[in-house]
Amino acid sequence: MFPRLELDPAREVPLYRQLFEQIRVAIEDGRLAPGGRLPATRQLAEELGLNRATVIAAYDLLEAAGLISRHVGRGSYVAAAPVRSLDWSALLRRFETHSTPPAPWSPAEDAISFATSRPSRELFPMEDFRRTVEEVIDSAEAADLLQLGSPSGLGALRRYLLERAQREGLARPGDDVIITSGCQQALDLLGRVLISPGDAVAVEDPVYPGIRFSLERAGARLLGVPVETEGVDPEHLERLLREEHPKALILTPNFQNPTGATMPLASRMAALQAARAARVVVIENDIYRELRYQGSPLPTLKQLDETGNVVELRSFSKVAFPGLRVGWVIGPKALVARMAEVKQWTDLHTDQLSQAVLLRFAESGRLERHLRRVRRAGAERLAAALEACSESLPSGTRFTRPHGGMSLWVELPAPLDAAELLAKSLREKISYLPGRYFAVSRSHTRSLRLSFAGVETEKIRRGISTLGRLFTEELERLREAAEEPAPALV
């Protein structure tokens, strides 16, 4: 029997390729046995309503691939020893991870996406960016940027960041800087140099999935520390560190992703004290630091630390351009040197054109000017989001009130389920990330993250208002259903 073929003229793949592919698969999985005769091209073309040339082109490919042999006047036959592809899905390693969040790129133009924690495209200062790039490529050092570089990063950028960190009391004597391909790579490298399979690591719960995945892939056993409106609870943290002695603790003290929560000074001191007593490495993820929209900056864990046990992660992605992948780590020399060693065999070094562009962007004062604009827009967007949440979300909803950053965290009243509601929201072209993507040991089924920083104010209002209507309707529907008499048991 010749297999049933399903061709779709709407697909990008030309019909002859589709035909080739389907017959190839039928041969490779044995539905067409070696020696079996294929229909004549004219006959198959008629059956499928295709041009005969299309069928001939497909047979040509099959022949070129050694899958069939053609004999003038006798027809085409499945070749004796069909070529067998490897079963790739069986070859690939499986990773024991929670469900992967949707990839962080853009939905349709008219959609409203609260799903990705990224800056606003329309705020990019294109004229300043162009001027910066031109200064870099016209400089005498431009050719050096094109040559192979150092795993530790571009010398000039490292010096700039280290000196700034020293001035700010972020770098201690004995600290060094390594440039990474964004903060995500810093997490990956730390997982590789610090974590052995089975090591425990304490993380915030809920937590940014990129932190969870890096550590899980390194074989870490994750211990969740609950995050509330004021960040991790210091008493819970102290107890966990004392009892479990994890190897490391990762904290995001400013505008944590996903909750937007900020740790007050007292919590920071207590966390450091607990980490010091338990001799735990502290990794401070402070990539949102400069996105404060209200109140005064608090000292970082790294600034407060007296032990040299805090590793600081920073990045240009949230404050400038995420498309240029440049982050950095400030930490003890021994750690930074080992990270550079591993980085060399991971990707040799970070892209040098972007390192030079971001250095020039910072040094020239343009980054600071851009940040002022970003903070003004962020303050406005945050205010709009909070106002819309107050007005529109069903009563019984709780949400965080961040002082900066990119996201806020909403907990809906029971029995709503944020993941189930997402399908309805997407039909209205509004997206967000349900709480379970950020789960460590709690499930967060009623929660969701709203990333507001990349969305224009008007869309924030409209989007949250629509979400509020959907959530309220669903809540009423579920409550009515619960009130109906139970059907008789028969």
Add this chain to the structure above:
Amino acid sequence: MFPRLELDPAREVPLYRQLFEQIRVAIEDGRLAPGGRLPATRQLAEELGLNRATVIAAYDLLEAAGLISRHVGRGSYVAAAPVRSLDWSALLRRFETHSTPPAPWSPAEDAISFATSRPSRELFPMEDFRRTVEEVIDSAEAADLLQLGSPSGLGALRRYLLERAQREGLARPGDDVIITSGCQQALDLLGRVLISPGDAVAVEDPVYPGIRFSLERAGARLLGVPVETEGVDPEHLERLLREEHPKALILTPNFQNPTGATMPLASRMAALQAARAARVVVIENDIYRELRYQGSPLPTLKQLDETGNVVELRSFSKVAFPGLRVGWVIGPKALVARMAEVKQWTDLHTDQLSQAVLLRFAESGRLERHLRRVRRAGAERLAAALEACSESLPSGTRFTRPHGGMSLWVELPAPLDAAELLAKSLREKISYLPGRYFAVSRSHTRSLRLSFAGVETEKIRRGISTLGRLFTEELERLREAAEEPAPALV
């Protein structure tokens, strides 16, 4: 007892920092006990021959770090509960690797480095590069480049590379492309998605250390296939695949690093046949392909393959600018999709400015123009290197005669040792990489890699001539020593 202090005014670190660091370590490891008194600043300054201000600055830092307390008129004391740093060297994971080669960046200006396999800085077409960058940043899509991108790579670059690969018969139906942060990251991602600890992988011996390290870190057990002047020996390879059934085989058929060897067509067919019979994934590292200086291009393994089991690694680094980190992989969709998933949590995505610049550089025809110039220079440098090797290296030396690429491989006569000779060569400011850096199961002590592509012709002649003199002198010395009568045994 106050510890012995060793300060070095030649170091970059200021003296007061050195002093601070050494006293800090002495306090932390207990040589200076809590409550112990430090010498007065004046006294210590005299003892060490330092300015007193230097000592005061160090004591200030110690006090700020909570390590000492100072009492006016009574002196300085080690604080009661000294802050203890973690022992970072004990915390960091150790990797079971062979010795790491020196990092691939530039030595002094007047040195001659045959040590790194990289393009020539003075051949970079800076005007074409500047024009390309300007076109990219002036385009309507420039702002999109700055926004968060896709783990699979920039859409326009992926389409360009996939279409080109289809035209060249490199991409099969069902293949896809992922952009990586250079070819090194492709190896790293392949290690992560394909290799489980204990899996065997066949590699060339000698092999590029970046291949060995990626696989070793993934937990692979490496099986070396000897490379001779015509690449891997097909019979040896066939036997090894049949007997050991490794999960994957990595080959560099064109101008292999470090040997410069190229596999003839018959070897390529035989290798594919053996891999197909043993159901082994073939990873074809073809980053030197376009650097052919003589003869006609041979079809790649990927072009010859009929099974869909070959994964192709390519990169812009060797043909354009290694400082911009952009490579790509062509392979079965299932594999490419899994690589993208892992890449997302490794570094989110590859830098987008450089992806767009290299796309424009290729599309505009400037890459092809640059390549013509690079090939002309490469041919001249290769000829100079081969001539100098013939003229200067001691008799009994064997060396490869590559048809392209960046390196050639020299095997010195016994009892010379290339690693021992390197010290002498460095004194004459000439560097190369000894064979042992490329070792898998053979030791290659008599061999060395000469990377000629990034060195100007005149320096190639001078450098190899000097090496020849050194090697010949050492050979004569060793032979004379061997001829001397053995001393009496007493």
